[in-house]
Structures are given as structure tokens and as C-alpha cells.
Amino acid sequence: MFDFFRNNIKFLMAVLMLLIIPAFVLVGVEGYGTLGDDPNAVARVGGTDITRNQWEERHRNQIDQLLARTPGLQRAQLDTEASRFATLERMIDEQLILLAAQEGRFLVTDQQLAATLAQDPTIAQLRLPDGTLDLERYRQLLAGQGLTPEQFEESVRADLIRRQLIEGLAVTALAPPKLAEQALQPFLQRREIQFTVFRPDAFRAGIAISEADLKAFYEQNPNLFQSAEQVDVEYLVLDLQAVAQRITVSEADLRAHYEKTRVQLAAKEERRASHILLTLEPGASPEQQAQVRARAEELLAQLRQNPARFAELAQAHSQDPGSAARGGDLGFFARGAMVPPFEQAVFALQRGAISDLVQSDFGFHIIQLVEVRQPPAEPFEAVRERLAAELRQQQAQLRFAEAAESFSNLVYEQADSLAPAAQALGLTVRRAQAVVRSGGTQPAGLAPALSNERLLEALFASDSLALKRNTEAIEVSAGQQLVSARVLAHRPAQLQPLDAVRPQAREQLLQRRSLEASRTEGQARLADWRQNPDAAQGRLSPAVALSRTEPQGAPQEVLRAVLSAAAPAADAPSWVGVDMGPDGYAVIRINRVLEREAPDAVRAGLERNQLAQLWAQAETQAYLRLLRARFEVEILQPRPAADAAAAS
CATH class of the missing domain: 3.10.50 (Chitinase A; domain 3)
Incomplete structure (x- = not known):
């Protein structure tokens, strides 16, 4: 339903940027620095170089990942000057975000880093029965990617720091209703049109090609008839x-490996536990923590006297909304699924036992181990x-x-x-x-x-x-x-004799002239019908209403032309011509602009959510522009010509 957000994101982001950027430029900014003279650097961000090798390796890895996910793509489609420069821009943005996060004293503790690594399924498979990491296999895994544990962990830490800052922007991104409507209105407008397409195939039969024409075309386009190098x-x-x-x-190696996998299989045991949680607010004072602990100890004392009341007390007192109604039941889970203090307590309990108080970032837990389930080992x-x-x-x-x-x-x-x-x-x-x-x-x-x-x-x-x-x-x-x-x-490539490529040359010339004829006829009809709209009577399709949300199968170039053309006057339509490349030339009559149909509640909510996401992206882009001015950014690589023209 909302493909239009993706297909037209560039346009919508431009609108949002116009609305957002003024709020950021109130902050003082510094100018760009002068170019450096390090021949290996392609950019410099806050005094830190991005080298050519780093750039090329990053771009190559990104292309490899895309090709692995989408086999039909060709490297030549992805490895363009524009895409290479886009990779460099992303690397600059990442470094800017890291600098801003460091300036704002964003930190990732060793515990946070360990928790993130523990959630990685590949690393989770390297755990030993006691829950610790098999460091040798961990090093081997990273060595296969050309990394040391220190390099990998530092990159994860940097990524977590960047994520803290970006997620903070996303959480605070609010789209005021009036501004949201301003942004959405250009997208949701509908226009009623009629059209006709002058297709090249309709003109083929009337085109004659002489030997002289063929020879001239061959001589003027030698690159079309080269043999492959x-x-x-x-x-x-x-x-x-x-x-x-x-x-x-x-x-012997097989037997040893079998025993090791049996141990690893034991490490995959799952445990079913119930808990009672009394929550602690972030930043709770020592007095508040003491009060919550005292309440938890009272509950624990009751359970020591009568463990059978666990479900009853969990329903009555647990502040975990996901499990309280089920008597605190958390179901089965394996190592790595819970926060470390909770996990350590669960896997240290005997079946039916109740833990002492366990404190985590969520608060105080009382845990009962209900059941243990272990995968069976297969015969050697x-x-x-x-x-x-x-x-x-x-x-x-x-x-x-x-x-x-x-x-x-x-x-x-x-x-x-x-x-x-x-x-x-x-x-x-x-x-x-x-x-x-x-x-x-x-x-x-x-x-x-x-x-x-x-x-x-x-x-x-x-x-x-x-x-x-x-x-x-x-x-x-x-x-x-x-x-x-x-x-x-x-x-080397060589020009093939005309006799060897005569059929191909004739077909290419015929296609080119047919296309030119369709374009000429379409432009002539457009000029005529603008002056005399009645002459188009019977030549156009039935009326159809188009919008970005309901394009009615219209190609993107047609949709863009229709929605960007001048609105028709009350007493006269507006006209637009669209060059459709090899498909010919379209002449379109725009009859009227239609009011947007009021969305139902579900659709309106989805629209607001989509816009909120894009608003957050736009705020992030505005913030990155601010950072490019605050920190000294030097791009030592020329911008591709097409991008440079678009930026000017």
C-alpha cells in the first residue's frame, strides 16, 4: 500500500529537509578545512583520515554482500563512480556520528559489549558448557575474516556508540501535524488524465532504408560493430x-570431536523458569532501592515457608507484564536468552528450587526453576x-x-x-x-x-x-x-566488415528511425492539441485518476511528469509530453486535480507511522549536515560529474 514512500523517498526527504533544517542552523558552525596533502587519504574527518585502501575494501565488501543476496545483479551495475562516492559519504557520516557521540560522552561498557556479542548466534555457538566463550575457536572465526578479537570488539563498540546517538535522534523525532500535512499533500494529490502513446513499431512499415543509408550509419557508428576485445x-x-x-x-580426532559435541549439546539445554519481578526505575536512589529490596525479601520469606504459592504471589505482585498473568512462567529458554545475572541464577538452580534475590537492570527477581530439557545425544x-x-x-x-x-x-x-x-x-x-x-x-x-x-x-x-x-x-x-x-x-577489438554485420546494422538503423518518427509525431500532436484540444477527440484513452499511492500501472517517468506539470485551469486542460525512451512518446492531457480521498483510521495511522520514520531520517540528515560544518571535513576525492551537477 505504501510503496509510494519508497519510490518517492528522495522527493519527500527534500520536502522534509526544507522544514527541518532551519531548526538546526541556529547552532554556530565552522567552515571546511583546506585540502590535505596525504596521497593515501581520500577524506579527512575531524583530523582522522579515511584511506583509499579502507574506502576500496569497504566498497568491495558492500558489493560482495549485495551480489551474494541478489545473484541476478552484475558487479558493473553496482560498481559505478556514483556508488563508490556514496560509500565514501557513508564512511564520512559514520565517523562524524562517532565523533559527536564521543564529544557527548556516549559510552558502551564492557558489560553492554559482552551482552551484544552474546546475542550474536554465531558467537553463541562457541560457548562452553559452563557458559564461557571458547576463545580459541573465537579467534579462529575472526581470523578467517582477517580480524583480531580486539579489532572486532572495537568495531562493535564503535557501532553501538553510533547507534546510541542515532536512536536518540529517532526517539525525539516528532512531526507536527501541520508540517506532516505539508509534507504528505504533494504525495497524495490525484490528477485525472487521458493519454496516448506513439510507439516506434507503428512506424516501422513506412521506413525505407537504402544501401547508402546503411553504409552511412555503419561508418558513423563504428563502435556498434566492433568485435569483442x-x-x-x-x-x-x-x-x-x-x-x-x-x-x-x-x-582419534573423530572420537574427540564427538565427545566435544556431546558437551556442546549439553550446553544447549533449555530451562523453564518462573519469576517474580519488582522493578527499579532507572537512576533509583539508594533509599528507593532499599524499599524495593525489602518488599522482595518479604515475598521471598513467604515462598521459603510455602513454595507452592509461587504462581499465586507472582500473579499478585510481579511487575513483569509479560509473565505475571501466567504465574511468572517464562517458558523454556537456553543460555544467552536472558540478561547475565538472571541466566547465571537459573542455570545454577536445581529443579523446583527457588533462588535468593537476583538483581538485574530490570529490578529484583525471585526465580523458581520449573523444568530442565536437554537435547538427546546421537550415537557416534x-x-x-x-x-x-x-x-x-x-x-x-x-x-x-x-x-x-x-x-x-x-x-x-x-x-x-x-x-x-x-x-x-x-x-x-x-x-x-x-x-x-x-x-x-x-x-x-x-x-x-x-x-x-x-x-x-x-x-x-x-x-x-x-x-x-x-x-x-x-x-x-x-x-x-x-x-x-x-x-x-x-x-584488441576490431571493426567488423559491413557484410558481416549487415542484418544487425539494418535492424539498429530501423529501430533508431522508428523511434525518431514516433517522437516527431508525438511532439507534433502535442503542439497541435495544445492549440486545438478538440482535435484530440477519439485519440485519447478513457479518463483515469493517478496518484503516487495509486499509479494505475503508469511508468515512473509518466507519473512524475503528470504530477509535476502545471495544474489545469478551470476552463482548459493542461498538456504534457513524455519521452519514454525505446517505448516511444506519450502525450498526456490533464483534465483536473482531484481532492484526496479521506483515509480510514487504519490507513491514516499507517501513513503517520511511515512519515514519522521518514521524519526521523530527515532529522538525521539535517544533523549530519550540521556535523559536517562543526567538525572539519575534507573530501579529497572529486565528486562524480552527475552528482556534482545535481548538487550545484
Whole structure:
């Protein structure tokens, strides 16, 4: 229902920014600093450099994540000058938010950091039976991503600090009703239109193409008729799965791993508990805490005398709205699901036992352990193959990380051949012919690694073509596959003879002229009908009402043109023409502007919620503009031409 918020977010954000920014510019601001002279820096924020390597790695990782989630995308679609610059802008914003949070003395304690890490399902799997973290496996997990525990934890801490500040802005973002209506009104306006489309196909039959026309078109557009530039290459692949297949697992290792998994399975036991909670307000004074503790101790004393009253007292006194009505029952949960003090108490209890008072950030708890449920262990023989695969994978990850470093060094240090790296690591050099640039049609059967956009870019780089040296080691799949390649032969793109491309040339010229004819006819009818609206009688579609919320299937370019055109006068329609690219030319008559239909209560509430989210985003953008002025920000990378034009 509310796709219009997403499709038109740029427009709505512009409206909101006009409403919000004046509230921020009352704060004093400083000017931008002068450009630095560090050749490796692409931006400087408050004296901290963002280096080219950091920028490129961040952009590459973002593209890899997008490609992994959406296989149909091509790297060339994502790796544009504009998207690269957008990545840099995001990195600048993140650093600005961190600086502002540090200035405001935002802190993340070690306990908060530990609680956040404990909620990560991958890290949760590394817990030992006593609830502590298996530090060796933790280091191995991070090493596979090129991180140390200190680096990873510092990045999580910084992210939590930034999140505190941004969430604070979101909580305080309020859209006053009048301003909200001003922002929504342009979106919810409806216009009644009639239209016709002059399509290129309608003009094809009337277009004649002579030999002279064809030859002239061929000569004027040589780039359309070039053969694809090609290279023959040799390449070397280091693959995690191939490493794993060469690993032999001993019976003793399998048995030891089985015992370890049994222990880990025991650590996954679930416990069912009930509790009585007496809450403490944040910042409660010592006197207030003492009063709440005294009430909790009275309840505990009653339970010591008669444990069977637990559900009764929980219903009567617990201040946990989620469980009080159920007699304090919290259901089953595993380690990592509750705050640490509560969890430690639950997993230290015997079935049926009642804890002493447990204090957490929520208040004082009295806990009763109701039931223990533990997953059954499978027999060794039933899980032998799975355990062997797990062990091979674990060992392969370690060996792959070591081999990856050697692979990268060898292809770089002995750049005139892949043979030394292949011999040192027991790999096979393979060959491929007629490989073309990214976006072209590759030969059938080409190895998937050679279709990687980064590798193709490296192969067709000028130094690779001229010197025929190894490319750098390129990560095709994060932590799983590296590839390096070298050009053996290069065949530049060449203009193909006219006779070889005659059918394609004729079709392209016919399409171009058909499109020009449709555009010419559409523009002529538009000019005529503006002067003589009656001449359009019978040529236009039935009337239909369009809005951003109900586009009626209209393309975005048509919708934008209709809603941005001048409103019709009371006694005369307004007209607009829309170039629809290869689909032709549309002529649209705007009959009248229609009042917005009053929304029902549910829809109005959804609209307000959507707008509140966008209002928070707009306030965040306004705040970031303020920060760019408060802290010295230097962007040392030229803005892409299209962005620069839009910004001017």
C-alpha cells in the first residue's frame, strides 16, 4: 500500500529537509578545512583520515554482500563512480556520528559489549558448557575474516556508540501535524488524465532504408560493430573445498570431536523458569532501592515457608507484564536468552528450587526453576560422516588462511609466472581462451572464477595487457576462494566488415528511425492539441485518476511528469509530453486535480507511522549536515560529474 514512500523517498526527504533544517542552523558552525596533502587519504574527518585502501575494501565488501543476496545483479551495475562516492559519504557520516557521540560522552561498557556479542548466534555457538566463550575457536572465526578479537570488539563498540546517538535522534523525532500535512499533500494529490502513446513499431512499415543509408550509419557508428576485445589466459585457483578434500581425519580426532559435541549439546539445554519481578526505575536512589529490596525479601520469606504459592504471589505482585498473568512462567529458554545475572541464577538452580534475590537492570527477581530439557545425544556411528565433514572444514579453514597468504605473496613476488605458486601449494595452472571484458558474452564452459568482475577488470588493465604479469590474488568468494590470472595473448577489438554485420546494422538503423518518427509525431500532436484540444477527440484513452499511492500501472517517468506539470485551469486542460525512451512518446492531457480521498483510521495511522520514520531520517540528515560544518571535513576525492551537477 505504501510503496509510494519508497519510490518517492528522495522527493519527500527534500520536502522534509526544507522544514527541518532551519531548526538546526541556529547552532554556530565552522567552515571546511583546506585540502590535505596525504596521497593515501581520500577524506579527512575531524583530523582522522579515511584511506583509499579502507574506502576500496569497504566498497568491495558492500558489493560482495549485495551480489551474494541478489545473484541476478552484475558487479558493473553496482560498481559505478556514483556508488563508490556514496560509500565514501557513508564512511564520512559514520565517523562524524562517532565523533559527536564521543564529544557527548556516549559510552558502551564492557558489560553492554559482552551482552551484544552474546546475542550474536554465531558467537553463541562457541560457548562452553559452563557458559564461557571458547576463545580459541573465537579467534579462529575472526581470523578467517582477517580480524583480531580486539579489532572486532572495537568495531562493535564503535557501532553501538553510533547507534546510541542515532536512536536518540529517532526517539525525539516528532512531526507536527501541520508540517506532516505539508509534507504528505504533494504525495497524495490525484490528477485525472487521458493519454496516448506513439510507439516506434507503428512506424516501422513506412521506413525505407537504402544501401547508402546503411553504409552511412555503419561508418558513423563504428563502435556498434566492433568485435569483442579478447584475451587468452592462464589462471590459478586456491579453493577452500579443494583444501578440505585433501584433509584426512583420524579415528582419534573423530572420537574427540564427538565427545566435544556431546558437551556442546549439553550446553544447549533449555530451562523453564518462573519469576517474580519488582522493578527499579532507572537512576533509583539508594533509599528507593532499599524499599524495593525489602518488599522482595518479604515475598521471598513467604515462598521459603510455602513454595507452592509461587504462581499465586507472582500473579499478585510481579511487575513483569509479560509473565505475571501466567504465574511468572517464562517458558523454556537456553543460555544467552536472558540478561547475565538472571541466566547465571537459573542455570545454577536445581529443579523446583527457588533462588535468593537476583538483581538485574530490570529490578529484583525471585526465580523458581520449573523444568530442565536437554537435547538427546546421537550415537557416534550415526553422526560419523557429519563429524568428519565438520573437522575437515575446520582444519581446511586454518590451512586455507595460511595458504592464502602464501598464494598472495607468491603471485605478487614472482609475477611473470603462476608456476611457482602452483608448485608450492600443489595447485594446477589452467588455461582459458577468448575471455572478454565484464558485461560481455563469455565463452561456453568458462570457469566461474574467471567471470568475477574484479578479476576481469584486472586482466584487462593496461599493465596486465602490456606486461602479461600475474594479477593480484583476488577473493572470488569471501574466505573460500582466491584466484590469480595472467594474460597469454591479447586480441584488441576490431571493426567488423559491413557484410558481416549487415542484418544487425539494418535492424539498429530501423529501430533508431522508428523511434525518431514516433517522437516527431508525438511532439507534433502535442503542439497541435495544445492549440486545438478538440482535435484530440477519439485519440485519447478513457479518463483515469493517478496518484503516487495509486499509479494505475503508469511508468515512473509518466507519473512524475503528470504530477509535476502545471495544474489545469478551470476552463482548459493542461498538456504534457513524455519521452519514454525505446517505448516511444506519450502525450498526456490533464483534465483536473482531484481532492484526496479521506483515509480510514487504519490507513491514516499507517501513513503517520511511515512519515514519522521518514521524519526521523530527515532529522538525521539535517544533523549530519550540521556535523559536517562543526567538525572539519575534507573530501579529497572529486565528486562524480552527475552528482556534482545535481548538487550545484
